[in-house]
Amino acid sequence: MLSEASFARLPEGKKLLRGIREMELPGPVCLMEVCGTHTMAIAKAGLRQLLPEGVELRSGPGCPVCVTPAGVMDGVLALSETPGLILTTYGDLMRVPGSTPGDDLQRRRATGADVRWVYSPMDALELAQAEPDKQVVFLGVGFETTAPGTALAVLEAQRRGIKNFSLLCLLKRTEPALRALIARPDFRVNGFLCPGHVAAITGAEAFRFLPEEYGLPAVVSGFETGDLLAAVYALLAQIRDGAPRLENEYTRVVSPQGNPAALALMEQVLEPVDSVWRGLGEIPDSGLGLRKEFRAFDAADRFSFSPGQRVENTGCCCGAIICGQLNPQDCPLFGTACQPEHPVGPCMVSSEGACAAAYKYQGVEL
């Protein structure tokens, strides 16, 4: 699309940046993004370093790999050892450690577990069809962006009668997590850069609760540098004017009501369930599980999956980073014990994690 390049190299970018830097704000401002793709795009653009003093941009619980707790990973690692089972996963999860340092799916694979990387849940389904004597489990992590495709894979498995396919459903919902975050006594965010690709599915209106119930500015944003500048400018202008509202900067993709076909499929296959988040703990209705008509495809039932009770590594600050309490550089392990080559926490593993982004684009200050 011709216009996409215009957002990447927005001719008005410099003017907007000047507007951001010269904005008269009532006090220090902390903005939060809650999407792994935003985390990476912001780091790559160097936007954080361009903002004026008193305007801070933090990462929130937007990376699906990062919010999956260590205990769940322990359960996944144990599951991978099931004889005759092929565990399929997005690449990001391969190196997320459980509660034991260095123990991850990559290591389990090296020692004999059949763990395979897939790009899409449909690849896992096709693998199941090709390997009828094996049990193929797909690790379904992700937010609303990922949920419709995951749901479709299950529906297809049912339609095609692929009985050796199952889903370990670890999907999460954005809204309950944001509400839990806002309810924390240490919450100090003044506005949200809302996730454009979650909103592509849910619709921009799904974020209206932020200004209406909490008085928090909310701007749905795209992912090019120009999008980010326009969205940050809009958030700061709302804060300056003391007029919080919902704005949609990503209109080329996000409609007010979202994608009806994707939403209908999610509704058909999935239902809200309580879910545990790294850093945030258990939040009611914050996850998505299979509806009872599709329980036959639930890997948790089929293999008696049980998440471990052990918690994260001592010293790892991923939980606090996910909640926006700390920046990656505040963690004592950042860049020393924890690096992309030997990550301690998930935020350093995932290509969209806040620590990985900070390490890659900002480097380590010694």
Add this chain to the structure above:
Amino acid sequence: MCLAIPMRLMEIDGNDAVAEVDGVRRKIRVDFIKEPKVGDYVIAHAGFAIERLQEQQALDNLEAIREVADAL
């Protein structure tokens, strides 16, 4: 894994499609796109087109941003 990128639909066969970005082609599903057509740009994520890119909305948005910037 949540990374989603604009891709152009090159071939469509029912709900299966081939999409391209920067010369890289990849099979994706287009179940969630109403009446997909070859040449459409979509946002592709984990093997699925999650939404169509609307050129007219993009142009309108660029115009709106221009107005904001020009007023600065």
